[in-house]
Amino acid sequence: MRIIKRFGIVFLAAWLAGCSTVQTVGGEKLAGTANWALLPFANHTETPQAGLRAEAIAASLLRGQGVARLQTYPAGLVAETLLEPADRQLADKAMAWARAQGVRYAVRGEVNEWRYKVGIDGEPAVGLTLQVLDLNDGRVVYSAVGGKSGWSREALSAVAQKLMKDMVAGIPLTK
Secondary structure (H helix, E strand, O other): OHHHHHHHHHHHHHHHHOOEEEEEEOOOOEEOOOEEEEEEEEEOOOOOOHHHHHHHHHHHHHHHHOOOEEEEOOHHHOOOOOOOOOOHHHHHHHHHHHHHOOOOEEEEEEEEEEEEOOOOOOOEEEEEEEEEEEOOOOEEEEEEEEEEEOOOOOOHHHHHHHHHHHHHHOOOEEO
16 A cells, blocks of 8 residues: 555656646637737846747747748847847837738747756746737737746756647637
């Protein structure tokens, strides 16, 4: 009986180590064939360029999900720095750029965690938010927030990709 109890505890601990939580809001159908823009992701972590990494993952997954015309904000909007700016001015400039391009939907996000946990195992941990805005009226038409931790030998980028995939998969796209 003790062996079964120990196995159960070990199994539960292993299962919790690879946990993920995603919550989404928004059910309005969004046209995948419309003009879309990827806006800067704010980096609220101590990891340099975590927002840029999350943007790259989001862009690839959005295209794979059926967003045919996805534009990325011009690099000239961002000042050259190792630490990316997360201020409102950049977000406002990117939004104005997207509207000038005739974009219907804009995707923006935030990186709240992007690190390897401290300890013997050093599990990767990622926390993200994602929003889709309708630029015609400024409404948030889809929102997701999630967090995921991985196994000790798993790459941080792989954990981020799995989490972002779950978040992007929830966007109610029409083809």
